[in-house]
Amino acid sequence: MSGHSKWATTKHKKAAIDAKRGKLFAKLIKNIEVAARTGGGDPAANPTLFDAIQKAKKSSVPNENIDRAVKRGSGAEGGGADYQSVVYEGYGPGGVAVLVEALTDNRNRASSDIRLALTRNGGSLADPGSVSYMFARKGVIEVAASAGVDEDAILDAVLDADPDEVNVHDGGFEIVTAPENLLAVRQALQAAGIDYDSAEVQFVPSVEVRLDADGVKKIMRVVDALEDSDDVQNVYTNFDASDEVLAEAMGQ
Numbered sequence: 001m002s003g004h005s006k007w008a009t010t011k012h013k014k015a016a017i018d019a020k021r022g023k024l025f026a027k028l029i030k031n032i033e034v035a036a037r038t039g040g041g042d043p044a045a046n047p048t049l050f051d052a053i054q055k056a057k058k059s060s061v062p063n064e065n066i067d068r069a070v071k072r073g074s075g076a077e078g079g080g081a082d083y084q085s086v087v088y089e090g091y092g093p094g095g096v097a098v099l100v101e102a103l104t105d106n107r108n109r110a111s112s113d114i115r116l117a118l119t120r121n122g123g124s125l126a127d128p129g130s131v132s133y134m135f136a137r138k139g140v141i142e143v144a145a146s147a148g149v150d151e152d153a154i155l156d157a158v159l160d161a162d163p164d165e166v167n168v169h170d171g172g173f174e175i176v177t178a179p180e181n182l183l184a185v186r187q188a189l190q191a192a193g194i195d196y197d198s199a200e201v202q203f204v205p206s207v208e209v210r211l212d213a214d215g216v217k218k219i220m221r222v223v224d225a226l227e228d229s230d231d232v233q234n235v236y237t238n239f240d241a242s243d244e245v246l247a248e249a250m251g252q
Helices: 003-016 021-039 047-058 063-074 107-119 151-161 179-191 213-227 243-249
Strands: 084-091 097-104 124-126 135-144 165-169 172-177 198-205 232-237
Touching: 021 047, 021 063, 021 097, 021 232, 047 063, 047 179, 047 198, 084 107, 097 107, 097 198, 097 213, 107 124, 107 213, 107 232, 135 179, 151 165, 151 172, 151 179, 172 179, 179 198, 198 232, 213 232, 213 243
Parallel strands: none
Antiparallel strands: 084 097, 084 124, 097 232, 135 172, 135 198, 165 172
């Protein structure tokens, strides 16, 4: 099992006890709005929008909120903000690399919030290029565990779409592929009747830092502080830890 899959497991467990649903909804809605502005408001012709809507629905965002976000982004309804995509690089405690994806209408506010979240929790903001070389852009599809869906079924469904790997974690399965193959892998799952939770391009670490339970707790505090910013969409780190250490860090 890869470190990325273990981090996915940690995120799944964390999400199960995360009460900040309002913030999550806002981030998912912002994703939809930007996808609609960039590629148009028709999900059938805009795969990025299709997947942003799928992820929002799986997180129980109301359909009316999703529809309004599509309309704002596509220009069919007023009130949309001019969001800019920015990636920030930094270090967390223990030398863990941190990449932060933000969608913001105020770069100064976003930079200030991210710098503060890092420095208050034992980290620091870094110059562009300082840590990004330790990550690769990959398509990542999350499939929840369900009756009749196992690793063999997923492999049979996606093999012709040439995925890089299929990882098994507590919450289900994670399929990692080249970004240009993401749509083909997602469509292969759909053709096989396999439901998925999310399909998106992410930063996946190629160099990892091994942590003990205390180190995991420290980096989780950094991630929590960063995700508390309204401008932050995604936080990626390159830490790795054993299943036992993750369980200890999560208090299980």
